[in-house]
Amino acid sequence: MLFSRDDVATFITNNFEPVWEAVRPVPIVEIDFGNGRKVTRTLHGNIATYVCDADGWLFDVLPGIYEPAAYLDGLNQFRLLHNYALQVGGHERNERMKAYHEASAAALAKNEDGPRLVNAADLSKARIERGLKAMLVPAGSSFAGKRTADDERGGAVASGDLAVWKELWEDTRLNESVRRREIHAKLAESGPVKPGEIKKWLYKEVLHADLDDPYLGLGEMLVGSDPFRGEPER
Amino acid sequence: MSVRKLAMFAAAVFIAVGIAWGQEPQAKDPSRLDLRKRVIEFPVEKAIVGRTAPAGENAGAPNAAPPATPMPGATAGAPPAAPAAAAPPQRADRGKSLIEFPVKNAVAGRTAPPGAEPAPPANSPPATATHRDNPKVEPGKVKWHADFAAAREAAKESGKPVLLFHMLGNLDDKFC
Numbered sequence: 001m002l003f004s005r006d007d008v009a010t011f012i013t014n015n016f017e018p019v020w021e022a023v024r025p026v027p028i029v030e031i032d033f034g035n036g037r038k039v040t041r042t043l044h045g046n047i048a049t050y051v052c053d054a055d056g057w058l059f060d061v062l063p064g065i066y067e068p069a070a071y072l073d074g075l076n077q078f079r080l081l082h083n084y085a086l087q088v089g090g091h092e093r094n095e096r097m098k099a100y101h102e103a104s105a106a107a108l109a110k111n112e113d114g115p116r117l118v119n120a121a122d123l124s125k126a127r128i129e130r131g132l133k134a135m136l137v138p139a140g141s142s143f144a145g146k147r148t149a150d151d152e153r154g155g156a157v158a159s160g161d162l163a164v165w166k167e168l169w170e171d172t173r174l175n176e177s178v179r180r181r182e183i184h185a186k187l188a189e190s191g192p193v194k195p196g197e198i199k200k201w202l203y204k205e206v207l208h209a210d211l212d213d214p215y216l217g218l219g220e221m222l223v224g225s226d227p228f229r230g231e232p233e234r
Numbered sequence: 235m236s237v238r239k240l241a242m243f244a245a246a247v248f249i250a251v252g253i254a255w256g257q258e259p260q261a262k263d264p265s266r267l268d269l270r271k272r273v274i275e276f277p278v279e280k281a282i283v284g285r286t287a288p289a290g291e292n293a294g295a296p297n298a299a300p301p302a303t304p305m306p307g308a309t310a311g312a313p314p315a316a317p318a319a320a321a322p323p324q325r326a327d328r329g330k331s332l333i334e335f336p337v338k339n340a341v342a343g344r345t346a347p348p349g350a351e352p353a354p355p356a357n358s359p360p361a362t363a364t365h366r367d368n369p370k371v372e373p374g375k376v377k378w379h380a381d382f383a384a385a386r387e388a389a390k391e392s393g394k395p396v397l398l399f400h401m402l403g404n405l406d407d408k409f410c
Contacts, residue, residue: 003374003405012376019385020378026403030246042409043402052397054389056382075397082395195382195398209402 002071007103011072014078024211046209048202051078051194056191061086063179063206067172080134099187105184113139180205373405
């Protein structure tokens with residue numbers, strides 16, 4: 001669990017005002033082996049991490065489960081994005097966010113890395129208030145740096161279970177490519193929104209879990225060929 | 235003990251054994267009290283106990299067994315008179331169930347019934363609880379706000395962004 005890691009928990013507590021919400025009860029899969037033994041698991045992956053300002057306006061979303069280093073990198077980008085957005089106000093802020101999402105969606109559509117946010121305070125000798133002044137730089141810029149996830153990839157393999165880590169890494173890659181491209185395109189098109197306004201879209205179109213469907217969109221696959229599907233549930 | 239008392243004692247034992255042999259052949263559920271035997275033996279027991287010394291006087295005798303630890307098989311058929319003499323005067327025969335239940339439980343706890351599955355190895359996944367048993371757990375090490383509104387209020391004070399984590403289920407449930 002990501003939030004049980006000291007590095008993740010400390011980073012979140014130090015840099016954000018964190019809150020969690022349940023969007024619906026979790027689906028639980030129970031396999032009864034018929035000999036008194038049962039295995040119970042939940043369906044993972046249908047999570048989303050939003051970054052907002054104090055008025056609740058949404059800036060960006062990390063969809064699904066991430067490998068810890070990539071998640072920390074995403075959270076650090078969120079911290080900088082919040083600072084980058086709040087440097088200006090009103091219409092200019094909206095335009096700035098629209099440009100950020102459009103540039104990110106366009107880059108991911110071409111299988112390229114999107115623009116990166118860096119802390120200009122690290123690059124300047126001048127003292128900057130709170131030590132943070134974010135700026136957006138193209139992915140190829142010398143200031144953009146390298147993604148933390150790539151740097152820490154070897155350590156994660158060495159310290160964890162390889163099979164589990166590979167699945168997590170594949171999820172992370174899918175989140176950072178296909179899913180985030182869809183989110184950037186949506187936020188560029190929609191303009192300023194709050195999490196509650198895109199929650200159902202995000203779960204249905206990006207995470208493929210329809211919150212309005214009692215079977216989360218899995219009903220046809222699970223019981224589509226069942227001759228008794230029209231009968232009342234037991 | 236006088237010769238007369240000894241003769242009465244022997245006669246009582248003889249009668250009890252004879253009747254018990256004639257009426258005991260049916261197999262019985264060992265977990266039930268053997269009431270019939272008690273009906274027969276109790277008057278004899280009373281007669282014997284009433285004519286022998288109290289338990290305290292026999293404390294040092296070699297066959298003075300404590301009543302709480304009867305020997306296996308002691309109740310098969312009519313008992314000989316000597317152990318009854320060493321028992322407390324209140325009740326010499328403590329019943330089969332006192333002997334058989336502990337043994338039955340001990341055996342049942344160490345063997346599997348016929349046709350039962352063998353025990354799983356220690357490193358196999360445990361049979362987990364169902365969704366009806368979903369205990370609360372610590373939601374990680376993050377200091378979470380109670381709700382979105384509280385987080386926004388805190389953000390106004392601190393200047394930090396709000397981090398909202400959406401999920402299916404509850405972060406503080408074991409299965410989430």
